[in-house]
Amino acid sequence: MTALIVTEEGRIESRGYEEFAQHFPQPGWVEHAPEEIWQATLAACRTALDGASATPTCVGLTNQRETAVLWDRRTLAAPRRAVVWQDRRTSGICARLREEGHEPRVSELTGLRLDPYFTATKLTWLRENDPRAWADGVVAGTVDSYLIARLTAGARHVTDPSNASRTLLYGLASGGWEPELCELFGVPEEALPEIVPNYGEIGRTAPEAFLGLDLPITGMAGDQQAALFGQTCFSAGDVKCTYGTGSFLLVNTGDEIVRSEAGLLTTVAWQTPSGERTYALEGAIFVTGAAVQWLRDGLGLINTAPESEAVARTVPDSGGVVFVPALTGLGAPHWDPEARGTITGITRGTTRAHLVRATLEAIAFEVRDVVETMPPVAALKADGGASSNDLLMQFQADQLGIAVERPVIQETTALGAAFLAGLGSGLWSSTEQLRKTWQLDRRFEPGARDDAAYERWQGAVRRSRA
Numbered sequence: 111m112t113a114l115i116v117t118e119e120g121r122i123e124s125r126g127y128e129e130f131a132q133h134f135p136q137p138g139w140v141e142h143a144p145e146e147i148w149q150a151t152l153a154a155c156r157t158a159l160d161g162a163s164a165t166p167t168c169v170g171l172t173n174q175r176e177t178a179v180l181w182d183r184r185t186l187a188a189p190r191r192a193v194v195w196q197d198r199r200t201s202g203i204c205a206r207l208r209e210e211g212h213e214p215r216v217s218e219l220t221g222l223r224l225d226p227y228f229t230a231t232k233l234t235w236l237r238e239n240d241p242r243a244w245a246d247g248v249v250a251g252t253v254d255s256y257l258i259a260r261l262t263a264g265a266r267h268v269t270d271p272s273n274a275s276r277t278l279l280y281g282l283a284s285g286g287w288e289p290e291l292c293e294l295f296g297v298p299e300e301a302l303p304e305i306v307p308n309y310g311e312i313g314r315t316a317p318e319a320f321l322g323l324d325l326p327i328t329g330m331a332g333d334q335q336a337a338l339f340g341q342t343c344f345s346a347g348d349v350k351c352t353y354g355t356g357s358f359l360l361v362n363t364g365d366e367i368v369r370s371e372a373g374l375l376t377t378v379a380w381q382t383p384s385g386e387r388t389y390a391l392e393g394a395i396f397v398t399g400a401a402v403q404w405l406r407d408g409l410g411l412i413n414t415a416p417e418s419e420a421v422a423r424t425v426p427d428s429g430g431v432v433f434v435p436a437l438t439g440l441g442a443p444h445w446d447p448e449a450r451g452t453i454t455g456i457t458r459g460t461t462r463a464h465l466v467r468a469t470l471e472a473i474a475f476e477v478r479d480v481v482e483t484m485p486p487v488a489a490l491k492a493d494g495g496a497s498s499n500d501l502l503m504q505f506q507a508d509q510l511g512i513a514v515e516r517p518v519i520q521e522t523t524a525l526g527a528a529f530l531a532g533l534g535s536g537l538w539s540s541t542e543q544l545r546k547t548w549q550l551d552r553r554f555e556p557g558a559r560d561d562a563a564y565e566r567w568q569g570a571v572r573r574s575r576a
Contacts, residue, residue: 111147113154114521115162116528118537120547122519126157133191138198138438144179144188147253148260156321169261169315170329170531172336172523173253174355175276178232181256182247186264189243192253193232196355196396196438200231201447203238207231212294219291221275221282221367221376226439226447227394230278230295237296248301252277254330255303261327263316269303271387272335275378280305282367282376285387308335309534310383329530333523334358335379338390340526341491341517342545349487351477352523353496356441357398359480360390361487372483373443380530393442393480398473399496401435405469411462419499422467428563429464430455432570433472443483444575452574455566470499474506475567481510489513493522500552507554509564518549 113126130150133141159166176195181188193199204224207213213224222228233250236243251259255269274280274287279297281288285305292299306312312327331339334352338360341350346364351357362379367389369376379390402418405411412418432454434440439447453465473496481487492514496502507514519525532538 111150111154112521112524113151113158114524114528115158115166116525116532118532120519120525120529120544122521122525123163124158124161126154126159126161128153128157132194136199140194140197140438141191142177142194143191144181144256147192148257151257151260152321159321165323166325167537168326168328168531168535170527170529171254171257171327172331172333172527173257173273175252175273175332175334176227176229177253178229178236178250179253179256180236180243180248180250181259182245183249183259183264183267184247186259189245189248190236190240193236195227197232198226198438198447200226200235203231203234204447207294216278216291216294219281219283219288220278221369222278223375223445224278225445227396227441228276228278230291230297233297234295249303250297250301251303254332258313258327258330261315261320262313263319265316266313267303268306268312270306270308270330271378271381272308272332274305276332282378282389285381307383307385308380309530311534326535327531328534329527329532331380331527331530334360334392335377335390336526336530337493337523338362338379338526339529340522340524341493342541342548343491344541344545348491349484349489350491350493350522353398353473353492353494353502355398355400355403357395357473357477357494359393359477359484361484363389363391365389370483373445374480374483375442383534391484393483395476395480396439396441397435397437398476399494400437401433401469401472402496404435404437405466411466415495416498418466418470419501421463422470422501425461425463425467428455428468428471429460430457430566431460431464431468432566433465433468434567434570434574435469435472436574440571440575442480444479444571446575449575452570454570454573470502471505471563472567473502474509475564477506478509478564487512489515492516493520495520503552503554504557507556508559511556511559513556514554516551516554518551520551
């Protein structure tokens, strides 16, 4: 959990960070305890406030999307752990609905596909497997809705279009919850939050709940849409890629709902207080930075994630090793929840450096898979933790054949939430004013492209799916 204090000039004045536990009760299951998320939020905000020169004027919020949270609207207590976006337990539900012929209609309404990634099938699973959690007074939402409830001491039960459009329950054209989809997934519409614009007065923090502060909450968005906003990708055709736990490419499509036949998702980017919606096409890659974390925590090959660059630079290439990090299935453009992590090309001469380098290469290959399904891209704006890895960014530019631009501030997800909040509170008057705050750190120009390595990657992907 990260909290930032952002100045009017778009500069980060102070920050706070607090980790919370991930729970893996069974293979393919990923859960978070809502109370632990809230306590981490308070701790991160407390640290950031300690380093601030003045009390903030407003609050913006961004969150990992699709995670399904249940809580009691009166007490705010959660009856069970949240089912996280990476969780794969609903593969059977998706297969059942697909076999029943529902996917074309679901895709038509939502711009998404039937995949365990999205919220609705998680809520279906909870209804079928943990009905006690759906007691009277229990409401449902994504993490943004839960945190707003905690920040306001239960006064507000809301979400925004960028998060709502990731649930499989929201209609892209209607701009609201679809009764047809609520019935299909068995989700009571009355338990869902009110959908409000991405900026403007959303609610106020309750001092007794939130560190003694009474502040307007004036901006909120799902993490990837917030990063698009934080990268000032305000024009149709602008593209960013966030290299986090997963990697997510979004291209702004303006006010047009663009459909993809190549595995990309159609989603809401943001909505203004006057109701105008900006849309995006998204390529969602589930495991990229998480693969580096696995090298660290699962295999013990590195001590820290940043160490991966130094280790990878000790060898000129991966020595023919290819790693497909399908640790929770494959997202775009393949959408195969049954794919599994695969390492090919191991020989007696393979070292940990080769595997670490193959992991970084895999991230770039996964992004290339998605970019090749998009309209031509002039340049890619990169952000997120792994974008600080110069070796990865250069390899990415080489593989894409286009420049990769990294901003000075790489925490663009949180920055986007701050930008939305500042617009909503009147601190900034326009997106043009925000665009002037963006500063380039480094531009990686493309060099020679190793297409043979990419062909080996494609072969390994086929094996991971088999």
